[in-house]
């Protein structure tokens with residue numbers, strides 16, 4: 001019987017070869033996992049980069065904090081002789097003892113009007129605006145073009161861009177800041193709450209941080225809102241009434257601003273004046289506001305929704321005409337005392353003020369629609385519903401005796417007059433002339449710029 005072949009050598013060899021194969025395959029696996037790890041890391045870094053650049057998306061994030069863009073804007077705008085020349089030229093006063101004012105939100109409705117008024121009387125004005133797309137940015141660009149004709153330059157940047165703000169304060173010894181940049185709108189706060197926190201709280205704090213460190217420290221006048229009165233039931237609203245029951249996040253961020261102002265006044269000696277605006281309207285206004293989109297919808301034959309209170313009462317607002325508000329803003333600037341600190345240190349007590357800027361004459365929304373129908377010569381398709389729970393309050397009415405006492409604020413434009421001026425501007429700006437009453441267009445007491 002043939003003995004079985006001696007396999008001990010081949011078996012050893014096979015075992016050795018198999019060991020080598022295992023070692024090699026482990027090495028290969030380790031190498032490929034390393035490669036995979038590096039590739040994943042690279043992809044993650046690329047994703048993080050784009051995520052940070054685009055998040056939250058621009059469309060639903062009007063007042064975004066843009067880390068990369070902050071950097072880019074500072075790097076881009078902060079250099080260049082021509083940019084610096086425009087900044088200096090725009091902010092230099094042309095009258096003896098004139099102010100040098102940084103107007104934030106200069107491409108906005110109130111910001112544009114105030115910038116023009118300041119420039120016209122010889123103050124230096126430098127604008128700051130991020131031209132976000134909360135509403136049609138082309139309207140903001142048109143306002144910018146109008147300001148540019150009056151030698152007012154707007155720096156394109158965000159309130160949260162600390163390097164950019166510091167650079168501006170390094171270049172210009174601003175005497176005042178008129179801080180009007182904000183995320184506005186009561187009802188939109190339910191759609192995009194973070195934008196209110198970013199602009200009205202984080203952005204405001206960023207601005208105050210820069211202002212407190214500046215030498216000289218500027219005096220600051222800024223836009224609060226009638227909405228801080230929230231569920232207050234005492235009428236007319238006085239600055240002494242309670243404001244601890246905001247009905248919307250918008251109102252809550254404005255109220256937070258008032259408390260933050262107190263802190264910066266207390267610790268750093270910043271002179272701070274908050275102005276509670278009451279539903280400001282007029283030419284070059286905001287398309288997100290009811291009087292504006294009612295006009296658009298009425299002219300286009302579309303239905304409009306008119307809110308009523310839960311107990312079927314009319315909702316009313318103390319609609320305030322833009323020219324009256326501009327006078328109030330300038331009055332507040334003119335009576336603002338100097339900040340007392342310097343370089344971040346308080347040297348003594350500083351002024352801290354809050355004022356209502358309203359019209360003292362509330363008008364039901366139904367009446368506003370009636371006036372528009374008359375001016376536009378078109379019957380509105382009205383859809384009356386109970387006010388949804390959207391942050392709205394049923395009624396606003398300003399007591400302005402404090403503003404009158406301290407800087408002579410006295411509103412003088414009734415709603416019919418103000419809306420006529422608005423409609424005249426609207427049809428001219430959007431090129432709609434057909435159905436609007438001739439007498440509306442003929443009247444000539446219009447802003448020079450809108451003609």
Ligand SMILES: O=C(O)[C@H]1O[C@H](OP(=O)(O)OP(=O)(O)OC[C@H]2O[C@@H](n3ccc(=O)[nH]c3=O)[C@H](O)[C@@H]2O)[C@H](O)[C@@H](O)[C@H]1O
Pocket residue numbers: 184185186224225226227277278279280288289290291305306307315316317365387392
């Ligand atoms: O004073 C303020 O602090 C605020 O004023 C403004 O808020 P509001 O007074 O709410 O103005 P606005 O939206 O024009 O609605 C006007 C009226 O129309 C009613 N309204 C509104 C919409 C609609 O479809 N139907 C309707 O009846 C509505 O119920 C209201 O009664 C600014 O937008 C805000 O940024 C802030 O500055």
